[in-house]
Amino acid sequence: MSVDFSVGLYGLIAIAATAMVITRARPVHALLYMVVALLALACLFDSLGAPFAAMLDVIVYAGAIMVLFVFVVMMINLGQPDETRERSWITPSNWFGPSVLAALLLTTLIFALGHGDAATGPNITEVGPTAVGMSLFGPYMLTVELASFLLLAGLVSAFHIGRALGEKR
Amino acid sequence: MIVPMPIIIVVTFAAVMGVAAVSTMVERRLLGFFQDRPGPNRVGPFGMFQVVADAVKMLFKQDWVPPFADKPVFLLAPIVGFMAVLLEFGVIPITPHWSIAGDLNVGLLFVFAMMGLAVYSVVLAGWSSNNKFALLGGMRAAAQMISYEVFMGLSLLGVVMTAGSFSLHDIVLAQSRCWFVIPQFLGCIVFLIAGIAETHRLPFDLPEGENELGAGFHTEYSGMKFGMFFLAEYAGVAMISALITTLYLGGWGGPILPPFLWFAIKVVFLICFFILLRAALPRPRYDQLMSFGWKILLPVSLINIVLTGAILLWQAGA
Amino acid sequence: MIGIIRTLWLTFLHLFHKNDTVPYPETKPYLSPRYRGRIILSRDPNGEERCVACNLCAAACPVDCISLQKGEKDGRWYPEFFQINFSRCIFCGFCEEACPTYAIQLTPDFEMSEYVRQNLVYEKQDLLISGTGKYPDYSFYNVSGLAIPGKDKGEAEREAAPIDIHALLP
Ligand code: SF4
Numbered sequence A: 001m002s003v004d005f006s007v008g009l010y011g012l013i014a015i016a017a018t019a020m021v022i023t024r025a026r027p028v029h030a031l032l033y034m035v036v037a038l039l040a041l042a043c044l045f046d047s048l049g050a051p052f053a054a055m056l057d058v059i060v061y062a063g064a065i066m067v068l069f070v071f072v073v074m075m076i077n078l079g080q081p082d083e084t085r086e087r088s089w090i091t092p093s094n095w096f097g098p099s100v101l102a103a104l105l106l107t108t109l110i111f112a113l114g115h116g117d118a119a120t121g122p123n124i125t126e127v128g129p130t131a132v133g134m135s136l137f138g139p140y141m142l143t144v145e146l147a148s149f150l151l152l153a154g155l156v157s158a159f160h161i162g163r164a165l166g167e168k169r
Numbered sequence B: 001m002i003v004p005m006p007i008i009i010v011v012t013f014a015a016v017m018g019v020a021a022v023s024t025m026v027e028r029r030l031l032g033f034f035q036d037r038p039g040p041n042r043v044g045p046f047g048m049f050q051v052v053a054d055a056v057k058m059l060f061k062q063d064w065v066p067p068f069a070d071k072p073v074f075l076l077a078p079i080v081g082f083m084a085v086l087l088e089f090g091v092i093p094i095t096p097h098w099s100i101a102g103d104l105n106v107g108l109l110f111v112f113a114m115m116g117l118a119v120y121s122v123v124l125a126g127w128s129s130n131n132k133f134a135l136l137g138g139m140r141a142a143a144q145m146i147s148y149e150v151f152m153g154l155s156l157l158g159v160v161m162t163a164g165s166f167s168l169h170d171i172v173l174a175q176s177r178c179w180f181v182i183p184q185f186l187g188c189i190v191f192l193i194a195g196i197a198e199t200h201r202l203p204f205d206l207p208e209g210e211n212e213l214g215a216g217f218h219t220e221y222s223g224m225k226f227g228m229f230f231l232a233e234y235a236g237v238a239m240i241s242a243l244i245t246t247l248y249l250g251g252w253g254g255p256i257l258p259p260f261l262w263f264a265i266k267v268v269f270l271i272c273f274f275i276l277l278r279a280a281l282p283r284p285r286y287d288q289l290m291s292f293g294w295k296i297l298l299p300v301s302l303i304n305i306v307l308t309g310a311i312l313l314w315q316a317g318a
Numbered sequence C: 001m002i003g004i005i006r007t008l009w010l011t012f013l014h015l016f017h018k019n020d021t022v023p024y025p026e027t028k029p030y031l032s033p034r035y036r037g038r039i040i041l042s043r044d045p046n047g048e049e050r051c052v053a054c055n056l057c058a059a060a061c062p063v064d065c066i067s068l069q070k071g072e073k074d075g076r077w078y079p080e081f082f083q084i085n086f087s088r089c090i091f092c093g094f095c096e097e098a099c100p101t102y103a104i105q106l107t108p109d110f111e112m113s114e115y116v117r118q119n120l121v122y123e124k125q126d127l128l129i130s131g132t133g134k135y136p137d138y139s140f141y142n143v144s145g146l147a148i149p150g151k152d153k154g155e156a157e158r159e160a161a162p163i164d165i166h167a168l169l170p
């Protein structure tokens, strides 16, 4: 399978799955299609020579974050009434505005891609884990540190919320 | 010896299924011995055909989808679980030349990705059954598997740092002098515990918890769909055993005997050890499981990483 | 931690223990003579029925599964029919304890499954055996004061001859 063909295939799958995410009435089904979209994205990364990013995409997004979403949906256990209400929301008057905005974004993206010099040929070199690590802790050191600050803040606040609830009881 | 890829794929997957099926029988026999009774010994010599009998029974059972279930998701769940486990075997190097994916440079991460997807099988099964016991089982599974995946990943980082690669092939080669179980003892223990929790095997089988949740997430499953969960669970045990073998026990390495035999011996030993764990240990309570993970395993694995890093830096400096 | 390792080790040692279970249909387990299994009605050493149809067993039975009818022959009472419904019997042994004549006894036999439920109602001919069961020498009439043909009052074991109340001698 040539790279171009597989990239196109994965892209199509991702787009189709994303469309399904928007139109599903049941939250769990929508989430599952989102997982499919993420998996297609991972395949895309892999065929573009970034297996490390692909694996991280599956582990972090599909494997952890989406599971948490599914978990929350399970916890609040939306039933039949929610589904009918959800279905009534998907009317042209509701999706027209957002889709116009999305179309604008899409044209901008295509325009930007067309004028950049990235992704112009199949000269793909594989970027291994070591290379990713080297560039993360080399040129992008500051970003990594900022992100770790953010995560630490998230951790501390989550811990704080859990503690406060525990002490009140 | 170069074997064509299709043969490798078919033989490996068939072997995995065979091992999973046989280990159901071995487990019941061994559990019997641990409890001073012979175990199933009626069908065939030493009860060996019990596996066949079980398979036939499962195939001919009525495959029932409850009317209140969410049908597509209900059907999807066992398939996801089964495929995820099978795919994990794709990157395990069984001998230097026998591995489906060959020498994948992100092999370990691929295993993790598939483990992450395997969570869906349990969670979706619990949700789509539309049954409160199944739902409780699914929620327990989600919390348990996601948190234990964290410790699992952290405990492995020691191995990755020492070997300097995510490729399972390289990791095995790096153990040619000394098995990682010795320098990475803490990591190995944490990985073992997290592995049991990850495959939701006893004693960490809270998602199933027969005595409180019926059968947990697969309460509503019957016939071959249940069979798939069943096989996936045992294939998962074989998988964790194969992973521990590859990461900590030197993979195919060993003197005199051929590589494949060494791999098989180590895996079988670990599977038997898992069965011993099941026979001996009681199931912890749910909150105990969680606090054990976050308050003991997490610090231990972090300490392991820091120590390994310090030692590696010290060695590099010296 | 030590406790867990010790548990694992002790469980592991069980691999080398002898099995506690036996493969049942081929090897029968040992059952003591006092085992509470299938119920029988025994005879006394002379070969007569021991049961005197006193109904005490039926009264003692917690699930009311014994039914019998008294008959009389030569001054001896005997059950005309005697049924035990084994599909209800719980093998508690109360009937055996209640019986004054050791007639009803429980035996170490439990293999009494049937395909038809009615077949579990045992009649007297199913219950009555030709021997004495667990008490070989005991015969109720030999120790009781009742007169039967061949044994008058005062002739039982350890029984004094009856006092003739019409003889006014001291
Ligand atoms: S063993 Fe108990 S239940 Fe059975 S007949 Fe005797 S008294 Fe009744």
Ligand code: SF4
Binding pocket: C050, C051, C052, C053, C054, C055, C056, C057, C058, C068, C095, C098, C099, C100, C101, C102, C103, C104
């Ligand atoms: S079996 Fe014993 S208790 Fe029952 S009626 Fe006969 S003598 Fe009385």
